[in-house]
Amino acid sequence: MRNQSFPRTALASLLLLAGLLPAPAQLSTNMQAWMRRLNSGEFSGGPRGGGGGRRAAGRGAGGGEWVDGGAGYTAVERGASGGSELARYDTATGERKILLSMTAEQLTPPGLGSPLSFNERAASADGRRLLFATKPHPTMIRKTAYENWVLDKIDNSWHKLGGKSTNGLLYAKLSPDGARAAYVRDNNIYVEDVHSGKITPLTRDGSPMIINGTSDWVDEEELDLASCFVWSPDGSKIAYFQFDQSKVPEFSLINYTDSLYPVITRYPYPKTGQTNAAVRVGIVSAKGGATRWVKTPGDPRNTYIARMDWAGSSDEVILQQLNRLQNTNNVFLASAKTGRLRLMFQDRDDAGLITTTVSSGWTTAKSCFFSASVTARRSLSPPGRLISSPFRWWMKPTTGSITPPRPTTRPSAICGAPAWTARAGRKG
Numbered sequence: 001m002r003n004q005s006f007p008r009t010a011l012a013s014l015l016l017l018a019g020l021l022p023a024p025a026q027l028s029t030n031m032q033a034w035m036r037r038l039n040s041g042e043f044s045g046g047p048r049g050g051g052g053g054r055r056a057a058g059r060g061a062g063g064g065e066w067v068d069g070g071a072g073y074t075a076v077e078r079g080a081s082g083g084s085e086l087a088r089y090d091t092a093t094g095e096r097k098i099l100l101s102m103t104a105e106q107l108t109p110p111g112l113g114s115p116l117s118f119n120e121r122a123a124s125a126d127g128r129r130l131l132f133a134t135k136p137h138p139t140m141i142r143k144t145a146y147e148n149w150v151l152d153k154i155d156n157s158w159h160k161l162g163g164k165s166t167n168g169l170l171y172a173k174l175s176p177d178g179a180r181a182a183y184v185r186d187n188n189i190y191v192e193d194v195h196s197g198k199i200t201p202l203t204r205d206g207s208p209m210i211i212n213g214t215s216d217w218v219d220e221e222e223l224d225l226a227s228c229f230v231w232s233p234d235g236s237k238i239a240y241f242q243f244d245q246s247k248v249p250e251f252s253l254i255n256y257t258d259s260l261y262p263v264i265t266r267y268p269y270p271k272t273g274q275t276n277a278a279v280r281v282g283i284v285s286a287k288g289g290a291t292r293w294v295k296t297p298g299d300p301r302n303t304y305i306a307r308m309d310w311a312g313s314s315d316e317v318i319l320q321q322l323n324r325l326q327n328t329n330n331v332f333l334a335s336a337k338t339g340r341l342r343l344m345f346q347d348r349d350d351a352g353l354i355t356t357t358v359s360s361g362w363t364t365a366k367s368c369f370f371s372a373s374v375t376a377r378r379s380l381s382p383p384g385r386l387i388s389s390p391f392r393w394w395m396k397p398t399t400g401s402i403t404p405p406r407p408t409t410r411p412s413a414i415c416g417a418p419a420w421t422a423r424a425g426r427k428g
Contacts, residue, residue: 064089074099076121083107083115101128109149109158114151124178129194131174131181138169141217141267143226149173150194160193169212171227175235180286182238182316184213188238189229191286198290201332202238209268211243215270216277219243223306232314237283238335239308239317244278247301247394276301281308281319283336294334295341296321318344327351 064073065243072088079101080084086176107115120133133146145168148161161181162169172183174194177416183192187206192199203212229240251269256262257409270276278300294317296303304322306329311318317334331345 010179014306076118086121101134106156109151117382119126120146122174124174125180129174129178131172133172137168140168140214143170143214145170146172148181148183150174151192159197161192161194163192163197163199171229173227173229173231175231175286177235180235182229182286185227185272187211187214189213189238189284191238191288200286202284202286202288203240203242203291209244210276213240216243216245216248217267218276219279219304223304225306226409227309231286232307232310232336233312234314236286238286239281239283239310239336241305241308242280242282244300247275248277249274257402276299276324279303279305281317281334283306283317283339292336292339294319294339297341298331299324341373351369366410 011292037046044063062074066073067088070091071161072090073154076282077085077401078086083103083105084097084107085102089095090097090099093352094387096384103116109116116132116133116134118134123129130151132149132151134149135147136144139145142199148169150159150161152159161172161183165185167185170184172181174181179195180191180193182188182189182202187208187210189202190199191202206212213227213229214220215223215228219225220318225241229238230322231238245268248268250266250271253265253267254262268277280300281294284291296319298321302324302325304324304350306320306322308317308319312317315336317336319332319334321330321332322328327349330343331349332341334341335342355378
């Protein structure tokens with residue numbers, strides 16, 4: 001990954017200023033406004049922003065979300081009545097279709113007094129319940145926490161997630177049936193019943209050094225890992241990342257502006273060659289209980305888990321692992337019951353670093369595809385032949401067979417599945 005310690009340090013300083021610098025300080029009003037906008041997720045169509053920024057105030061701005069395998073995308077826009085509309089645009093023709101329209105009154109939870117101005121939104125599979133994220137504020141140096149509300153469209157009832165907590169929640173997600181929501185708070189994962197409000201902790205060891213369900217600084221910066229937990233397709237389990245930062249050296253940021261004396265903020269940050277956080281993947285029942293840890297090979301402080309998801313069913317997890325030199329990329333299938341692994345695919349290049357942007361999707365529980373853009377010729381194993389970018393593999397995990405890569409001109413972002421990214425440049 002990128003070996004650019006100065007830009008990352010500079011970014012850390014800017015983010016600190018964005019969250020802590022008071023209005024009368026040296027930054028101009030215009031610069032402060034830009035920093036707030038950059039931190040709000042307005043320009044992101046991914047996990048942080050969700051595309052709900054400026055687009056809610058007018059068409060054509062902000063990010064969207066791909067739907068129907070890239071055939072269209074959705075965006076939240078300001079409605080004529082002052083409410084909000086969820087619109088779908090056809091990728092090829094630009095045709096606009098309103099999927100959901102809500103007035104300002106419908107968007108006002110009881111006791112709130114004003115319509116929700118939301119940055120992210122999601123819906124249950126049946127469309128009955130809608131999840132809104134509002135009031136963003138920075139946390140954990142570069143992450144964004146939200147106040148989350150769930151609307152039940154059948155009886156127009158609202159439920160605020162998190163109980164009495166006012167700290168904000170990270171990456172709230174509805175279960176497949178919409179009856180529950182999972183989120184991260186204080187480095188632990190919780191599941192909440194959206195009707196009764198009952199909250200069940202799935203992890204209890206979260207601390208400044210143990211991170212469950214989200215990522216440490218380096219893995220978010222280098223591998224774009226932010227939201228690090230996933231509901232199983234049947235809603236019975238959650239698979240998640242855990243990062244142990246206990247042996248990672250600390251970096252210090254000095255804030256000279258907020259008080260008479262400087263304030264020092266310290267956080268774990270491994271520079272090149274230093275100790276990384278130990279990373280592992282666990283699977284836990286959505287009802288709570290012990291975590292089943294996936295048995296990944298190698299030293300967890302000298303390997304990266306670049307991506308993880310459910311493998312088309314609730315029985316197996318698929319994950320992508322890189323070695324620290326980043327010249328070997330393994331794709332494993334892990335049993336949700338035992339945590340045991342099967343190697344499904346390996347991409348290795350002894351001559352240099354692997355640089356790929358990969359997306360995956362499952363046609364059935366027994367076959368999947370990878371679509372990737374590779375910056376150089378790759379040596380594949382199997383089938384062990386040299387290929388060039390772009391290309392697609394078809395894989396059958398049950399037999400281990402891989403169909404030879406086929407050229408594709410479709411962008412990875414619209415293959416209908418999340419991007420799996422492993423960017424090279426930072427050795428160590």
